[in-house]
Amino acid sequence: MKSAEEIMEILNAYDLTGSLRDAGELAGCSPNTVKHYVERRAAAGELVQAVQRPMLIEEYLPKVEEWVERSKGKVRADVAHDKLVALGYTGSERTTRRAVATVKGSYRAGRVRVHRPWVVEPGMWLQYDYGDGPVIDGVKTVLFVAWVAWSRFRVVVPLRDKTMPSVFAALDQTFRRLGGVPTYVLTDNEKTVTVEHIAGIAVRNPQLVGFAEHYSATVLTCVPADPASKGGTESSVKISKADLVPKDTNLLEEYGSFVELEAACLAFCEKVNTRPHRLTKRPPVEMLAEERLRLHPVAMVPHTVAFGTTRQVPANTPMITFESGQYSVPHQLLGATVWVRTHGVGAGEQVIVVHVGEDGPAEVARHARATPGSPRIDDDHFPPQPEGPLERRPRAKNPAEAEFLDLGEGARLWLVEATAAGTSRMRVKMTEALALAKLFDPVEVDWALGHAAVHGRFAKADLSSILDHHASRPAAGEHRAGETPH
Incomplete structure (x- = not known):
């Protein structure tokens, strides 16, 4: 096998002499070797290829x-x-x-799908999809992820389910965060959007049509089983799940409540929308400020048809009545109007309460079905309650009482227990305790008062007796030898 340099010398010798024999003498090889490389050059290298042998297959x-x-x-x-x-x-x-x-x-x-770059106009397209959210209180949540095509602005809203009212509330919140409504909204063929397909054409859900008309938007669906037609939101869902759902890769702790998940979603949106995008090299929040000029105005009143029936929260108690049952709502909604609906059947049926605020519709309460006479109450819906008969705390009414209570918790406990025991001459004994506090350490006097309260010793000389006994005891770690032989 000749090297490339030797082959070039053979060919140069042949070009110089035009004779196979003479070229062989000049290059130091046989005329047949010169003939082989000359023919290979003339055949454009085809002679280099190995002969293809027929295979059994x-x-x-x-x-x-x-x-x-x-x-x-x-x-x-x-x-x-x-x-x-x-x-x-x-x-x-x-x-x-x-x-x-x-x-x-x-x-x-011949079947490779060729993707053409999608050049979008500002204010034209918004895509949304869902991702599996974290488990909170044993219930799996849903991440609603919206993506604006031109500015690459993302909105992530946690949901408890994918029912139509929850989706409508999430879309309304998305529009209000964007500051406008795009011309087209693209999503999957969920039952909340598409009822069925006839001849390959999607039949829209009538309630969705009413929602779209309310916000002056057109809702479209992608080709079934074709995630590539809305790749932007598919990528956003993947990124959102990687950052928000606790996994081994992100070392996130489990969420203690749904409120914590909502706060995490807001923080995630703040992070991804304020850093430069890898394609546009600009933060999405800056591009959204330009795109907002091309968006349609958001309806002043949200679309509330799907949220259920209305109820007025009383002005003095955060409880509403729905189908013979009572349910609590946050006390901040006193006097407000809320919407109530049911979700599920049987033992898993739930009553959902929605309130429409400045940021759009938001779920404020979710209860199991109540029965008459047994209301469903969430303690977090109520402010701190005033003291009841079983939880009375001493409150000073004059300087003498304030000075006594300032001794500490022992003095407060003594006052509560002594009054409950019907102790006589209470104010005289309180004055004597203050006098002892000037002679002894006030901390020791407070300890003695607590000790007297626990053991029910409210007589006149009990407090001084406890102090004397405590003072006569050896200090901790001190050992005194007794006179009795062992």
């Missing part, structure tokens, strides 16, 4: 092509090999794998 290739076509390019090579053996094929499985790979490559060559 060639006569079976039409059958392999048939199987690849029938399986739409998914047939496995080991399955094809077993079928070929049954037909009389005697070649190796390695040859079969190579043949199947070649046929699959030819099959896919």
Whole structure:
């Protein structure tokens, strides 16, 4: 085998002499060698290729092509090999794998989907999708993820379910965060959007049509089972789940409440919308400020048809009545109007309360079904309650009482227990305790008062007796030798 330099010398010698024999003498090789390289150069290198020998599988290739076509390019090579053996094929499985790979490559060559860059106009497109959220209180949540195509602005709203009222509330919140409504809204073919398909055309949900008309937007659905038609929001869902759902990769702790998840979603949106996007090299929040000029105004009154029936929260108690049951709502909604609906059936039926505020509709309460006479109450819906008969705390009414209570918790406990025991001459004994506090350490006097309260010793000399006994005891760690022999 000649090197490249030797081949060039042979060819140069032939070009110089025009004779195979003379060129061989100049290059130091045989005329046949000169002839070989001259012919190879004339054939444009085709003589370099090895001779293709017929393979055993060639006569079976039409059958392999048939199987690849029938399986739409998914047939496995080991399955094809077993079928070929049954037909009389005697070649190796390695040859079969190579043949199947070649046929699959030819099959896919004419079926590759070519993606053309999507050049969008400001204010035209918004896409939304869902992702599996974290589990809170044993219930799996949902992440509603919206993505504005031009500015790449993201909105993530946690939901408790994917029912139509929850989706409508999330969309309303999204529009208000954006500061406008885009022309088109693209999503999947969920039941909340598409009822059925006829001749490949989606039949819209009538309630969604009313929602879209209310906000002057057009809701479109992507091609079924084709996530590539809304790749922007698909990527946003992936990023949101990676940052918000506790996993081994992000070392997040479990969320203690739904409120914590809402705060985490807001922090995530703040982070991703204020840093430069890898394609536009600009923060989405800056681009949204420009795109907002092309958005339609958001309706002043949210679309509330799907939220249920209205109820007025009383002005003095945060409880509403719905279908013979009572349910609590946050006390901040006293006197406000809320919407109530049910979700689920049987033992899992829930009553959901929605309030429409400045930021749009928001779920404010979710209870299990109540029965008459047994209201559903959430303690977090009520402010701190005033003291009841069982929880009375001493409050000073004059300087003498204030000075006594300032001794500490022992003095407060003594006052509560002494009054409950009907102790006489209470004020005289309180004055004596203050006098002892000037003679002894006030901390010790407070301890003695607490000790007297626990053991029910409210007589006149009990407090001084406890102090004397305590003072006569040896200090901690001190050991005194007694006179009694052991």
